[in-house]
Amino acid sequence: MWSDTKITAQLGIKYPIIQAGMAGNTTPELVASVSNSGGLGTIGAGYFSSEKLAEEIDKVKLLTTQPFAVNLFVPSKKHIKRAQVDLMNAWLNPYRRALDLEQPVVNLSETQQLEQQIDILIEKRVPIVSFTFGIPDVHLIRKMHEHHMIVMGTATSVEEAIVNEEAGIDIIVTQGSEAGGHRGSFLKQEDGEYPMIGSISLVPQVADAVSIPVVAAGGIMDGRGVLASLILGASGVQMGTAFLTSQESGADIAYKQAILNSTETSTVLTNAFSGKMARGIRNDFVDYLSTFRGEVPEYPIQNQLTSAIRKASTANHDHSLMSLWSGQTPRLATSRKANEVVESIVQQIEDMRFQS
Amino acid sequence: MWSDTKITAQLGIKYPIIQAGMAGNTTPELVASVSNSGGLGTIGAGYFSSEKLAEEIDKVKLLTTQPFAVNLFVPSKKHIKRAQVDLMNAWLNPYRRALDLEQPVVNLSETQQLEQQIDILIEKRVPIVSFTFGIPDVHLIRKMHEHHMIVMGTATSVEEAIVNEEAGIDIIVTQGSEAGGHRGSFLKQEDGEYPMIGSISLVPQVADAVSIPVVAAGGIMDGRGVLASLILGASGVQMGTAFLTSQESGADIAYKQAILNSTETSTVLTNAFSGKMARGIRNDFVDYLSTFRGEVPEYPIQNQLTSAIRKASTANHDHSLMSLWSGQTPRLATSRKANEVVESIVQQIEDMRFQS
Numbered sequence: 001m002w003s004d005t006k007i008t009a010q011l012g013i014k015y016p017i018i019q020a021g022m023a024g025n026t027t028p029e030l031v032a033s034v035s036n037s038g039g040l041g042t043i044g045a046g047y048f049s050s051e052k053l054a055e056e057i058d059k060v061k062l063l064t065t066q067p068f069a070v071n072l073f074v075p076s077k078k079h080i081k082r083a084q085v086d087l088m089n090a091w092l093n094p095y096r097r098a099l100d101l102e103q104p105v106v107n108l109s110e111t112q113q114l115e116q117q118i119d120i121l122i123e124k125r126v127p128i129v130s131f132t133f134g135i136p137d138v139h140l141i142r143k144m145h146e147h148h149m150i151v152m153g154t155a156t157s158v159e160e161a162i163v164n165e166e167a168g169i170d171i172i173v174t175q176g177s178e179a180g181g182h183r184g185s186f187l188k189q190e191d192g193e194y195p196m197i198g199s200i201s202l203v204p205q206v207a208d209a210v211s212i213p214v215v216a217a218g219g220i221m222d223g224r225g226v227l228a229s230l231i232l233g234a235s236g237v238q239m240g241t242a243f244l245t246s247q248e249s250g251a252d253i254a255y256k257q258a259i260l261n262s263t264e265t266s267t268v269l270t271n272a273f274s275g276k277m278a279r280g281i282r283n284d285f286v287d288y289l290s291t292f293r294g295e296v297p298e299y300p301i302q303n304q305l306t307s308a309i310r311k312a313s314t315a316n317h318d319h320s321l322m323s324l325w326s327g328q329t330p331r332l333a334t335s336r337k338a339n340e341v342v343e344s345i346v347q348q349i350e351d352m353r354f355q356s
Numbered sequence: 357m358w359s360d361t362k363i364t365a366q367l368g369i370k371y372p373i374i375q376a377g378m379a380g381n382t383t384p385e386l387v388a389s390v391s392n393s394g395g396l397g398t399i400g401a402g403y404f405s406s407e408k409l410a411e412e413i414d415k416v417k418l419l420t421t422q423p424f425a426v427n428l429f430v431p432s433k434k435h436i437k438r439a440q441v442d443l444m445n446a447w448l449n450p451y452r453r454a455l456d457l458e459q460p461v462v463n464l465s466e467t468q469q470l471e472q473q474i475d476i477l478i479e480k481r482v483p484i485v486s487f488t489f490g491i492p493d494v495h496l497i498r499k500m501h502e503h504h505m506i507v508m509g510t511a512t513s514v515e516e517a518i519v520n521e522e523a524g525i526d527i528i529v530t531q532g533s534e535a536g537g538h539r540g541s542f543l544k545q546e547d548g549e550y551p552m553i554g555s556i557s558l559v560p561q562v563a564d565a566v567s568i569p570v571v572a573a574g575g576i577m578d579g580r581g582v583l584a585s586l587i588l589g590a591s592g593v594q595m596g597t598a599f600l601t602s603q604e605s606g607a608d609i610a611y612k613q614a615i616l617n618s619t620e621t622s623t624v625l626t627n628a629f630s631g632k633m634a635r636g637i638r639n640d641f642v643d644y645l646s647t648f649r650g651e652v653p654e655y656p657i658q659n660q661l662t663s664a665i666r667k668a669s670t671a672n673h674d675h676s677l678m679s680l681w682s683g684q685t686p687r688l689a690t691s692r693k694a695n696e697v698v699e700s701i702v703q704q705i706e707d708m709r710f711q712s
Binding site for chain 2: 229
């Protein structure tokens with residue numbers, strides 16, 4: 001059976017299909033729908049306070065008894081460059097004036113809460129946690145393992161995958177260059193850039209280099225992408241964009257429509273919204289900030305500077321100033337229910353000639 | 357049977373595996389070996405004079421009775437910017453002095469020979485021709501069809517694939533962002549950049565949009581990549597790097613070794629060697645020219661300016677000044693014979709659980 005992979009047994013799920021933890025866009029309904037369909041739903045908790053995280057877990061538990069995961073960001077050390085922040089504020093203030101917004105105060109203490117978040121997962125007995133932007137400290141991994149949690153990491157290169165495995169991570173998600181949203185990279189290439197490796201190259205090279213199960217992410221939208229990933233050496237897939245346009249997703253209607261109207265050439269890599277490189281649909285905000293790309297304060301500073309602008313434009317359903325994260329396969333996006341996304345993948349694979 | 361696809365019947369081959377026409381690096385032995393193994397060998401004739409093209413076809417015909425292809429470049433209009441050429445010459449002259457080379461004279465007339473090259477293919481009854489960098493004029497396509505030739509085109513986006521199909525092209529090669537060597541792009545995105553779409557995204561979106569057969573290229577190195585491509589919607593694959601390190605390839609030993617010693621993060625996109633963007637392994641020349649990226653004269657001017665430098669460094673087996681084209685999957689490169697590359701793919705697929 002195609003769906004009997006290492007991760008289905010390990011995670012206690014029926015199909016090796018993971019809904020990506022799209023911070024800011026998951027809802028309890030989305031997470032539960034995917035888990036109830038036999039896949040693995042994920043709460044995108046990267047931007048959550050501890051209180052919000054606890055609440056969200058409780059809500060998911062009311063909607064499903066199946067396993068689900070929580071996705072968290074691994075913080076890195078930050079340096080506020082005051083002159084850079086002042087410049088960026090000057091560039092952003094015209095938007096703020098138009099939207100009747102105040103200039104925000106940058107606050108870096110909020111990135112230090114990973115340990116508290118993990119304590120909540122332990123307390124709430126969340127069975128699976130995934131990390132991006134790096135690897136948690138070894139004492140945190142040990143603590144999660146002591147509480148029988150399965151710990152997933154993200155890699156955009158073979159080296160990042162090996163470092164994850166060596167740190168004790170249980171499952172590695174390979175993020176191909178096609179992926180929408182933030183790049184999970186944490187080790188630079190020799191040329192000083194972060195890796196941008198296509199999934200068809202990344203998956204087999206990582207699968208050959210590590211012995212933990214590999215989950216392919218980036219550009220996968222339907223049964224073809226899922227089965228191709230398994231053949232490339234993955235034990236499962238993680239899909240973001242495919243679930244982002246689903247009915248249960250928390251993305252604004254203008255955001256969903258932008259994806260549904262896009263093509264494979266609509267997305268760009270940009271640091272405009274958060275200070276960290278991410279793939280999203282090009283819009284006015286991306287174009288405006290692309291002029292100052294080298295001057296954008298690093299994550300999470302830029303994220304805080306643009307937060308109110310993004311929220312206000314979302315409230316106006318105006319996609320010109322929103323972060324429109326999307327992978328490179330938006331032509332396959334649909335506005336179905338999340339369970340229908342999972343069911344159609346299963347059906348499509350079972351209809352294919354290539355089976356065991 | 358996995359290998360019974362639309363293109364195997366159409367091209368008269370046993371396995372849907374095409375050796376890419378790597379200009380400057382194919383040999384009659386490589387082309388014949390792939391064709392004799394049941395795949396489709398391709399003479400990389402992009403840089404050939406008409407005389408050299410005729411000779412090379414004759415040599416291949418002595419070595420195989422099976423179908424083979426010729427790959428040609430579609431020329432586009434060029435503008436020599438004299439000041440830009442003078443600047444580039446000043447930057448390159450230190451290399452020329454060290455290698456005891458003269459400063460070359462730029463000559464653009466050689467790009468106008470496509471019609472003569474096609475006449476040779478017709479005269480020599482070459483059954484299959486593939487094009488990159490654009491689409492030949494409609495009267496040329498009609499002429500090739502009148503002589504029962506199968507005409508293949510290259511696309512890096514859905515739009516490019518559709519334009520190829522509308523022009524009467526018979527088979528479309530989708531070049532994913534993972535691919536080594538020159539980008540075949542000819543239509544810019546809305547942002548003015550050329551597309552860089554990963555194969556796992558590009559193949560299914562193109563397959564859904566055209567009715568001609570699709571051949572996947574970019575990052576494919578073994579049976580996993582071949583079968584995954586077929587599942588994504590392709591009727592075959594085209595592989596360059598996998599054959600470039602084979603024993604029959606014309607690549608210099610230093611070039612082959614550079615690939616065999618590389619990883620997925622070793623390659624970059626550069627216009628340093630030819631004036632056209634291409635993926636290759638980073639070396640001293642790429643680094644030196646990256647400073648002047650915006651000032652590099654366009655193809656084929658830069659190609660002519662760097663030609664003697666590349667040849668001299670190849671003669672010295674010094675990979676620091678050579679164009680080291682490679683895709684993003686060099687960890688799977690091997691130094692086997694070309695027929696063994698084909699045979700191992702066939703064996704690997706037949707050993708897999710996923711079969712009809």
